[in-house]
Amino acid sequence: MECNMDNKNSQLHASSINYPSHFWAQAAKSIDWYSAWDQVLDDSEAPFYHWFKGGMMNTCFNAVDRHVLAGRGEQIAIDYVSPVTDTEYGITYAELQAQVSRLAGYMDAIGVKKGDRVVIYMPMVPETAFAMLACARIGAIHSVVFGGFAANELATRIDDAKPKLILSASCGVEPSGVVAYKPLLDSALEQATHRVEHCLILNRSQLEAPLQAGRDVDWQTGVATAANIDCVPLAATDPLYILYTSGTTGQPKGVVRDNGGHSVALAWSMKHIYDINAGDSFWAASDVGWVVGHSYIVYGPLLVGATTLMYEGKPIGTPDPGAFWRIIAQYKVKSFFTAPTAIRAIKRDDPNGKYLEGVDLTGLKNVFLAGERCDPDTLHWVEGKLQKPIIDHWWQTETGWPVAANLMGYAPVAVKAGSPALAVPGYQIEVVDMMGEQVAANESGNVVIKLPLPPGTLTTLWQNEQRYIDSYLSMYPGYYLSGDAGYKDDDGYLYIMSRIDDIINVAGHRLSTGRFEEVLCQHEAVAEAAVIGVEDALKGQVPLGLVVLKKGVNTTEQELNEQLMALVRKEIGPVASFRLVSAVQKLPKTRSGKILRGTMRNIADNKKYNMPATIEDPATLDIIRNTLTRMGYADAQVKVS
Structure with missing residues (x-):
């Protein structure tokens, strides 16, 4: 890949840093608004920044309804592939709209309103996406917790979020067997001090669960009689979701994402980074419990009218190390996103690429890796086997979308093994020493991002603004502390080498x-x-x-x-x-x-x-x-x- 587009990238990045309001106002044109904003960037309460203040919109409308209104209701919105249950089917945008609006109707009927919290404790099934979108539809704030998460951990999240409703399932299905969710949920509800009055339970055929009278409602029964509910206009600054990430104190940190900035940033990233537009097929092989699942299984692809693939399985063992490649070929996936550890697992079990033989990957354009540092050997191995661009990129739960990446949909630059490439527009990345002074090229230090962070990043921690400041902003005033250590080379390429805590002092x-x-x-x-x-x-x-x-x-x-x-x-x-x-x-x-x-x-x-x-x-x-x-x-x- 040639590096002759560097100047184009530099100009775009400079524009985003020097004229952020103009840059993001242009990007916001890809989203439908009920009414325009008063200010693109409100910095009057710094370090708490607000994007698109005064603007009114709805994330679910942008991810679902507007595509149906545009005449694309029969396009597949979600391809569901579950090798662990031997299930595959597609869901059109029109079908998605019907499912989401009825589920939102059920929520509305039991009194869930704008600003109420809803905990989603579910496996990788389409109903999990329905649940997230239904919350977004009525302005409820969702908090997804991994299905199968330990009861005591679920209880801490229930006590922190104080949900009015929990959406769950009877079980999840892993390669090792069926995992019962309902006993874990029941135990968590007993341990939690916050009382939850309503639980909607998806009973799966692999293991049905008894329901507690007065609290639990069967999903199909509850939704079948519900009315369809239209999208509620929301302020761009209203919270969309809380996503908990483990804290060093043992108390989980609830990362808060807003509606407007989140939609604008994800739509921009789908086109510019992942090279995905309406009608394309995109697969992020992750879980909705992680930020990748929020951003790039559910919201990102749907916001641009693409088809997203939802997968209930593993890179190996369901049934073999060729599963990913066959699915990419079958569903004509254009861009594929997975973790380096998944590639390492495939490499360990199929080092010579035997399972790639006879698989037609001509439709695959890019492979993106994130979640763990991608060592050069892993990158070179998959690059050699697939003969496709392998794009390492770096971001975090807190940022919600990539911080450093190769803009494959705009102006690709040369791949350097071990580097997630250059700072994405909106992010001003610096590498500093313990005193906050910038270090020279090729010298290691702490990776920080100059404030304000761009749209789509965390706005605060749920009900704990001081912890937000203490965790991310206090060490280097005016900067967000990423917690990662690394360096930049002479070309400005970033190298993330470890967490700051993983630096060894020999x-x-x-x-x-x-x-x-x-x-x-x-x-x-x-x-x-x-x-x-x-x-x-x-x-x-x-x-x-x-x-x-x-x-x-x-x-x-x-x-x-x-x-x-x-x-x-x-x-x-x-x-x-x-x-x-x-x-x-x-x-x-x-x-x-x-x-x-x-x-x-x-x-x-x-x-x-x-x-x-x-x-x-x-x-x-x-x-x-x-x-x-x-x-x-x-x-x-x-x-x-």
Whole structure:
């Protein structure tokens, strides 16, 4: 890919920073408004900024109704693919409108009004999208919590959001089997101090659940008799949703997203970053419990009139490592978005790309990766196998849409492995030292974003403005602290190397875990790697590496360790003091694919830890503890607190 469009990108970015009101007013033309705004950017309450103040609109109208009114009601809005239940079907925009308006009618009938909160505790089924859109339709504020989330974690979110209604399902279906949701919901409601009067339950055929009289209503029964409800005009600054992200205090942080700025930013990003327009097919292989699911399974694609693919399955095991490629071919997916960890899983099980044979991917234009740093080896592997542009990009739950990316729908630039490319228009990214001074090119520091943040980013934390300031704005006044460490190269390309907390201090040398993992993944036997800093009496910390091997690898542990240590010494140097490495069967990860390095570090340093709420497989922590104990670090007696 040529880099001859750099100037065009630079001009667009400069326009967004120097003339933000004009830039975003132009972008807002892609959204339908009931009435125009008084101010594009209101900074009178800084650091609390408000976009499109005075404007009236409705997110659901923009995502659903306007496409039906434009004569495109028969276009598929959602393609639902569920290999775990052997189910596939499409939902047109007209059908989506009917489902959403009736569900909104049910909510209205039981007294859910604008500003009321609704918790959605559901699996990856179309009804989950209906629920989000129905809330948006009447101005209720939704908060999606992973189906299957632990009861105590769900209870904390219920107590924080204080919902009038909970929408749930009898069960979820995982490759490992059916997961009963209703007992978890019942337990959470018992633990919560906030009393919830209404629960609407989708009973699935895989496991039906008994309903509690007076509180629980069967989904199909409740919605069948409901009236259709039109969209309610809302202020652009009204909250659309709360999305909880884990906080360091153990109390979850409720990220608040507004309606107007969110719709404008997502519509802009779909076209400029993901190269998706009306009628195109887009697939974000994530979960609606994560921000990716909010932004790019439900809202983003529908706002531009595209077809979004909703998938209930895994990259491997449902049924094999070729599942993603066959679905992309079958549904003519134009742009595909997944996590690097999904690609690593496919690479581990199918290192030679056997499952790609005979699969027609001519319609696939771009593959986007985010959620965890994409090491160059993973990028090169999938690039070589697919022969498509592989686009790493960087963003967070708090930002809601990409901060650094390659604008594939506007002016693509050269791909540099290991980098999410350049700052997206609207974001002024800087890399600073501990004192807040900008560092030189190629020098590592803390990644920050100059205020104001663009539309679509968090406006505050739910009912906790002080925590918003303390968490993100207080360390560097005038800047948003991303929590990530990295650097920019001479061309302005950003490199995110690790979380700030994952920087290892070896005898006074600050080294990034991402750089170690990048080197370890260069070894032909390694599918993925995680590096943590463990306490050392002499050097303060030393790096310890855990690697997962590709299937079919035939090597001894001693040979592998010697080769990996030599590789790190060659690439990083002796200052790395890299002498601790072991192979493991699996790494502990969140359900979105983020490796739980902090938890592993606590295990290695014999510190008590809480079981992470979003962990995908708790058994992986036992694997890590046993491995670290064998290496002489973890104490097998220290358990979850």
